[in-house]
Amino acid sequence: MAVADFNGDKRPDLALAVHLRGILVLVAAGPASFEEWGRGVAFDAPGQGGSSGFASRTLEAADWDRDGRIDLVALGEGPRMTATRAPVGEANVQSGYGVLIYLNQGDGSWRRKVETGNKRPVFGDDLEVADLNGDRRPDLVLSLNVIGTKHILRFGAKGGEWSVAELAGLRPAILTGAVHAVDLNGDRRTDLAIAYIANELGAWRTGIDLFYAGAKGGWERKTLFAEAGRRGLYALDSGDLDGDGRLDLAALTGDGEVWVFLGEKGGGFAREASAELPPPLGCRGYDVHLVDLDGDGRDEMVAGFAGESSALFAPDKCLSGGALQAWKAGPRSALTASSPGS
Numbered sequence: 001m002a003v004a005d006f007n008g009d010k011r012p013d014l015a016l017a018v019h020l021r022g023i024l025v026l027v028a029a030g031p032a033s034f035e036e037w038g039r040g041v042a043f044d045a046p047g048q049g050g051s052s053g054f055a056s057r058t059l060e061a062a063d064w065d066r067d068g069r070i071d072l073v074a075l076g077e078g079p080r081m082t083a084t085r086a087p088v089g090e091a092n093v094q095s096g097y098g099v100l101i102y103l104n105q106g107d108g109s110w111r112r113k114v115e116t117g118n119k120r121p122v123f124g125d126d127l128e129v130a131d132l133n134g135d136r137r138p139d140l141v142l143s144l145n146v147i148g149t150k151h152i153l154r155f156g157a158k159g160g161e162w163s164v165a166e167l168a169g170l171r172p173a174i175l176t177g178a179v180h181a182v183d184l185n186g187d188r189r190t191d192l193a194i195a196y197i198a199n200e201l202g203a204w205r206t207g208i209d210l211f212y213a214g215a216k217g218g219w220e221r222k223t224l225f226a227e228a229g230r231r232g233l234y235a236l237d238s239g240d241l242d243g244d245g246r247l248d249l250a251a252l253t254g255d256g257e258v259w260v261f262l263g264e265k266g267g268g269f270a271r272e273a274s275a276e277l278p279p280p281l282g283c284r285g286y287d288v289h290l291v292d293l294d295g296d297g298r299d300e301m302v303a304g305f306a307g308e309s310s311a312l313f314a315p316d317k318c319l320s321g322g323a324l325q326a327w328k329a330g331p332r333s334a335l336t337a338s339s340p341g342s
Contacts, residue, residue: 004061004070006104007037015072017056018043023074023102025110039109041072041102055096062129062138065160069104075142076100078123097121099140103160113160122146125234130181130190132213141167141192143176152176152194167192169211169221173199177254180236184247185267189213193224195233195251204230208251208259224249224261225271231255239290239299241329248299252285256305256318258327278325283307283318293326301327 006013011028018024025038042054056074064071076096098118102110126143133139133155140154140162153165170176178195185191192211197204207226211219232254241248246263253259257280261269283305290299303325307318 002059002061002072006061006070007108008069008106013037015059015061017059017074019057019077020044020055021046022055023059023072025072037108040112041110042112053096054100056100057125058127060127060129064101064138064156065103066137067103069106071104071160072102072110073127073129073140074100074102075125075127076123077125078145097123099127099142099154099162101160101162115154115162115164118164120146120149122149122151124176126176126178126236128179128181132181132190133217134189141179141181143179143195145175147175148173150174152179167194167211167219169209169219170194171196171198171200171209175232177232177234178236178251180238180249182238182247184210184238185212187213187215189215192219193236193238193249195236197230197232203228206230206232206253208233208236208249224269225259231257233259233285235285235288235303237288237290239292239301240297241290241299241301243296243298243329248290250288250290250301250303252288252303252305253280254284256281256283256285258285258288258301258303260301278327281305281318281320281323282316283320283322294328298329301329303327 002015003012007027013027016024022043023041024043025041026034027037029035055077057077059072059074061070076098098115101113122144124143124145128141129138137156139156142152144152150166150170151164152167154162156162175197176194180193181190191213194209197206205226206229208224210222210224233251235252238247238249248263249261251259258277260272262272264270284307286306287304289302293300306322309315309317
């Protein structure tokens with residue numbers, strides 16, 4: 001979900017990336033009501049048939065073409081079964097590949113721009129908008145579910161166009177599970193945190209690499225943390241959990257474990273190992289945000305988990321069906337949980 005003022009009435013509106021069905025745009029119509037505002041945006045409403053052929057599970061709101069209106073940026077979720085019914089015996093697999101940008105026309109309609117020229121179709125579950133090269137235009141960082149793909153950067157250009165670029169230094173045989181763009185070291189340049197699964201020398205690892213932006217361009221990679229195995233990391237965010245004025249990082253794994261890295265004096269991060277951190281929930285972490293909910297100057301951690309079991313392949317996976325949890329750092333960096341929904 002992305003929240004922004006799409007129609008310029010100074011009220012927050014909603015855009016939703018809906019698994020299997022496409023993208024839905026809703027603008028505030030009253031104190032507690034919304035109406036559709038998405039002419040030209042593909043969405044397969046239940047019971048109406050048809051298939052847009054594109055669906056996403058991640059999108060961001062940003063003024064992509066710098067015309068003063070908020071646009072939508074989405075990344076395709078990849079090959080999928082459609083939510084619409086097909087004739088018996090007929091394949092009903094659609095594709096949702098590449099980057100898609102809907103340019104806001106200001107009257108409830110949107111102009112669609114798709115990525116062309118890629119020799120290798122890309123798709124994934126996370127993206128981030130940031131100015132990566134200091135030209136004051138929005139750029140993109142993508143998490144891609146295509147093994148070994150290093151072209152995860154998109155640089156914005158005039159007229160809402162963009163170019164594809166490689167992030168040098170990415171590990172070989174990598175799957176990028178989550179991405180985060182932020183100034184990690186206070187030099188006013190945008191750095192990157194990349195969560196990954198990668199195969200190196202025949203061994204799979206799950207970890208996070210930090211890419212520090214150089215003064216003359218390029219990136220310097222430093223390993224934050226890595227472990228053996230393929231459980232993966234699928235959500236990243238930064239903030240100040242302990243109120244010391246330094247940036248902290250949080251990440252969620254494929255089995256619902258929470259990783260916290262506290263910023264240290266002089267730069268760098270140390271992984272937090274408090275016993276109060278939650279054990280793995282058994283459900284994949286899908287999103288995490290660090291935000292000051294109670295106004296005390298320290299961020300809380302809000303995390304979303306989801307998944308479903310399979311009687312044949314994963315009978316014990318995510319039996320709870322998922323959860324929303326909020327955590328607050330207390331004295332000595334101990335984290336205390338709020339019950340789901342509170």
